[in-house]
Amino acid sequence: MQRCNxxxxxxxxxxxxxxxxxxxxxxxxxxxxxxxHFFSWRGATGRRYVCSVFQRGEExxxxxxxxxxxxxxxxxxxxxxxxxxxxxxERPASTLRRLAHELGVAEWHVHFCPDxxxxxxxxxxxxx
Numbered sequence: 753m754q755r756c757n758x759x760x761x762x763x764x765x766x767x768x769x770x771x772x773x774x775x776x777x778x779x780x781x782x783x784x785x786x787x788x789h790f791f792s793w794r795g796a797t798g799r800r801y802v803c804s805v806f807q808r809g810e811e812x813x814x815x816x817x818x819x820x821x822x823x824x825x826x827x828x829x830x831x832x833x834x835x836x837x838x839x840x841x842e843r844p845a846s847t848l849r850r851l852a853h854e855l856g857v858a859e860w861h862v863h864f865c866p867d868x869x870x871x872x873x874x875x876x877x878x879x880x
Contacts, residue, residue, distance in 0.1 A: 773877050774832055791832075791861055793823065796876030803861035810860065811848035817841065820864040821871045823878070824848075824857035832859075834878045839871060840864075 774793045792802045803823065806814050814822060820840040825832050835855040840862065843851070851857060863870060 774834075791825075793834075793861065793863075793874060794877055795870070795873030797873050799873060801863045801865075801870060801874060803863045806860040806862060808852050808858050808860070811845040811852065814840075814860045814862060815843060815845040815848055817862055817864070819866045820862050821874060823861040823863075823874070824851055824855060825859045825861050826856040827858045837871070837875055837878060839868075 774791060776791060789805050790802060791805050792800050794800055801821070817840040822838055822840050822843075823834050824836040826835040827833075835857050836851055848860070863874075
């Protein structure tokens with residue numbers, strides 16, 4: 753695996769277009785047990801990235817993930833907006849807790865993957 757030093761943090765406010773970039777999984781709409789545990793984001797290429805959702809306070813686990821992309825997600829009322837984006841394994845739990853506090857991160861969305869292309873694709877979508 754080729755490692756890239758491409759990191760992005762923090763992201764700009766997404767505004768109205770966020771609904772086109774992020775959504776709950778339709779297949780889990782009827783499942784109260786699983787609905788809040790997964791979310792998908794669209795990359796600049798249109799590819800959909802399914803993420804596992806971890807709550808603020810689970811930074812210890814999130815910081816242990818080694819292969820993937822982490823999106824810090826803030827809430828604006830009922831709407832979700834990306835607040836930061838980086839490679840998994842780059843930030844210790846203490847940094848994640850600080851980011852959560854500073855950026856208002858309520859959830860950590862983790863896309864488990866071994867490649868840098870997912871980060872580039874998501875950054876291209878979530879930064880615009």
